[in-house]
Amino acid sequence: xxxxxxxxxxxxxxxxxxxxxxxxxxxxxxxxxxxxxxxxxxxxxxxxxxxxxxxxxxxxxxxxxxxxxxxxxxxxxxxxxxxxxxxxxxxxxxxxxxxxxxxxxxxxxxxxxxxxxxxxxxxxxxxxxxxxxxxxxxxxxxxxxxxxxxxxxxxxxxxxxxxxxxxxxxxxxxxxxxxxxxxxxxxxxxxxxxxxxxxxxxxxxxxxxxxxxxxxxxxxxxxxxxxxxxxxxxxxxxxxxxxxxxxxxxxxxxxxxxxxxxxxxxxxxxxxxxxxxxxxxxxxxxxxxxxxxxxxxxxxxxxxxxxxxxxxxxxxxxxxxxx
Amino acid sequence: xxxxxxxxxxxxxxxxxxxxxxxxxxxxxxxxxxxxxxxxxxxxxxxxxxxxxxxxxxxxxxxxxxxxxxxxxxxxxxxxxxxxxxxxxxxxxxxxxxxxxxxxxxxxxxxxxxxxxxxxxxxxxxxxxxxxxxxxxxxxxxxxxxxxxxxxxxxxxxxxxxxxxxxxxxxxxxxxxxxxxxxxxxxxxxxxxxxxxxxxxxxxxxxxxxxxxxxxxxxxxxxxxxxxxxxxxxxxxxxxxxxxxxxxxxxxxxxxxxxxxxxxxxxxxxxxxxxxxxxxxxxxxxxxxxxxxxxxxxxxxxxxxxxxxxxxxxxxxxxx
Numbered sequence: 210x211x212x213x214x215x216x217x218x219x220x221x222x223x224x225x226x227x228x229x230x231x232x233x234x235x236x237x238x239x240x241x242x243x244x245x246x247x248x249x250x251x252x253x254x255x256x257x258x259x260x261x262x263x264x265x266x267x268x269x270x271x272x273x274x275x276x277x278x279x280x281x282x283x284x285x286x287x288x289x290x291x292x293x294x295x296x297x298x299x300x301x302x303x304x305x306x307x308x309x310x311x312x313x314x315x316x317x318x319x320x321x322x323x324x325x326x327x328x329x330x331x332x333x334x335x336x337x338x339x340x341x342x343x344x345x346x347x348x349x350x351x352x353x354x355x356x357x358x359x360x361x362x363x364x365x366x367x368x369x370x371x372x373x374x375x376x377x378x379x380x381x382x383x384x385x386x387x388x389x390x391x392x393x394x395x396x397x398x399x400x401x402x403x404x405x406x407x408x409x410x411x412x413x414x415x416x417x418x419x420x421x422x423x424x425x426x427x428x429x430x431x432x433x434x435x436x437x438x439x440x441x442x443x444x445x446x447x448x449x450x451x452x453x454x455x456x457x458x459x460x461x462x463x464x465x466x467x468x469x470x471x472x473x474x475x476x477x478x479x480x481x482x483x484x485x486x487x488x489x490x491x492x493x494x495x496x497x498x499x500x501x502x503x504x505x506x507x508x509x510x511x512x513x514x515x516x517x518x519x520x521x522x523x524x525x526x527x528x529x530x531x532x
Numbered sequence: 533x534x535x536x537x538x539x540x541x542x543x544x545x546x547x548x549x550x551x552x553x554x555x556x557x558x559x560x561x562x563x564x565x566x567x568x569x570x571x572x573x574x575x576x577x578x579x580x581x582x583x584x585x586x587x588x589x590x591x592x593x594x595x596x597x598x599x600x601x602x603x604x605x606x607x608x609x610x611x612x613x614x615x616x617x618x619x620x621x622x623x624x625x626x627x628x629x630x631x632x633x634x635x636x637x638x639x640x641x642x643x644x645x646x647x648x649x650x651x652x653x654x655x656x657x658x659x660x661x662x663x664x665x666x667x668x669x670x671x672x673x674x675x676x677x678x679x680x681x682x683x684x685x686x687x688x689x690x691x692x693x694x695x696x697x698x699x700x701x702x703x704x705x706x707x708x709x710x711x712x713x714x715x716x717x718x719x720x721x722x723x724x725x726x727x728x729x730x731x732x733x734x735x736x737x738x739x740x741x742x743x744x745x746x747x748x749x750x751x752x753x754x755x756x757x758x759x760x761x762x763x764x765x766x767x768x769x770x771x772x773x774x775x776x777x778x779x780x781x782x783x784x785x786x787x788x789x790x791x792x793x794x795x796x797x798x799x800x801x802x803x804x805x806x807x808x809x810x811x812x813x814x815x816x817x818x819x820x821x822x823x824x825x826x827x828x829x830x831x832x833x834x835x836x837x838x839x840x841x842x843x844x845x846x847x848x849x850x851x852x
Contacts, residue, residue: 274675296550299676299677299678306669313670327556327677327678328678329678330543334543341541371673373540400540
């Protein structure tokens with residue numbers, strides 16, 4: 210499958226220019242620092258924006274769209290000057306708000322077509338495009354019903370269709386899978402992946418659901434107390450600080466543990482009984498097999514250890530609480 | 533599942549200019565409100581009073597040559613319209629008062645049936661516009677698009693302008709056209725050509741401040757019934773206060789002499805009378821230019837304060 214590279218609309222010659230580049234963004238709400246000197250550079254692809262409640266995720270998103278006025282900070286979004294060219298930025302961004310928001314009285318298809326018109330699509334073209342996108346989002350015949358009567362899941366799909374209807378190169382999705390049942394959640398994540406991989410769209414995915422981030426994101430930004438605590442690719446984040454192997458064995462493992470320690474390995478035992486052999490990677494695995502053979506231990510599973518996103522998240526949040 | 537599942541496709545095409553995007557806000561609002569059957573009924577009823585001034589103009593034009601009609605119009609000017617001065621002139625030279633009689637009849641149409649219709653119509657539709665958006669958080673949808681709060685306000689106001697235009701400007705101009713058609717000769721146009729312009733200006737004076745006041749109330753609360761209540765209360769309480777302040781001193785008790793009251797002084801407490809003062813001036817029936825300025829300033833203040841209030845409410849909501 211072809212993987213597209215995002216092209217900045219203003220610098221077509223520099224395909225790897227960042228989607229978002231912010232410096233020193235600060236937002237105060239009556240003295241409370243919702244964003245505290247945030248500096249970020251987000252590359253094309255799918256980026257997960259994580260953080261506990263009140264960490265500043267929604268404020269950052271609203272700031273990017275110019276919905277809240279910042280006290281400090283400059284940058285670029287899609288190569289456009291931020292916050293000076295915020296209207297042009299909104300023209301090229303599709304936003305799925307976290308809040309349950311809808312225009313009362315409209316049917317689903319009218320609501321999507323209306324958003325298309327507000328983004329500048331002519332009337333007929335907006336309606337045609339709305340039909341196409343509601344089909345893509347699997348809204349089906351429900352699109353002819355009033356939006357007030359929609360279930361939470363349907364409203365999520367409708368907001369997704371509205372965010373997408375004007376074919377923006379960059380999507381900001383704030384909790385897109387909230388309220389969806391497991392099937393619909395999978396379908397939503399599939400759509401997000403399709404848009405990024407087959408249509409070259411960049412996506413900023415703000416969520417509390419860590420498995421969603423793990424499933425689709427290339428990069429992760431963790432915000433806590435208004436500051437960026439972690440910002441790296443999923444690949445780098447999942448690598449432990451030292452090469453480590455996770456080993457699960459059958460039966461008694463005291464002799465195996467003893468053998469490993471005699472060979473100079475640092476070994477810890479996890480709560481589920483898995484041994485963590487620190488300081489060795491998959492290249493040096495033959496040594497571990499030898500020790501297992503010598504001590505008569507059967508190895509059930511052996512794999513390089515990876516940092517879990519949950520661990521990274523909790524470490525980042527607790528570090529922000531106890532600096 | 534669609535018959536032909538196209539999947540996701542890129543969209544390539546020319547986008548509309550940003551300046552016309554508020555029109556889509558207006559169109560969507562008009563479409564939504566147009567679906568209400570009550571409103572259609574109200575719009576039709578609002579056109580009925582046009583018959584009265586149209587008959588008045590017909591009688592006046594016939595009265596230029598026919599004494600029977602002239603007597604009818606003179607009685608009307610002396611009685612319900614409270615213009616004995618015009619009646620006296622009509623008796624001597626009807627053609628010389630043509631402009632004034634037409635203006636008086638059309639102003640009467642604006643002042644009484646249309647102003648009441650306007651209050652009722654806005655009371656029904658305006659609270660739905662912004663308070664609904666605040667309640668359903670639709671403002672997030674609007675402002676995630678390249679739409680500024682000012683453009684949103686213009687779009688929402690245009691919904692009210694459209695419906696008010698349907699019950700004031702359009703019938704006003706139709707009334708003028710009917711007057712011309714009911715006249716025995718087309719030369720009346722030469723003497724009354726400025727009346728359509730005055731109708732347009734009077735419509736603006738009526739529509740713009742009332743819209744600003746209405747959307748201001750609509751933005752006050754997420755409960756549209758409170759906005760409706762505040763709207764009707766403003767008009768009713770204002771008129772009642774004006775009547776009390778101007779009539780109470782006149783009603784001398786026992787043998788106390790009745791006092792002369794300066795009605796202009798209390799005009800500004802009532803939106804109905806403030807608007808009436810400005811409209812009378814626009815139709816050229818109130819020549820006291822200096823006395824109209826306080827009323828004009830009040831209307832301008834309502835426009836500015838109403839618009840700024842809505843703007844600040846929207847920006848405040850977005851910051852939460």
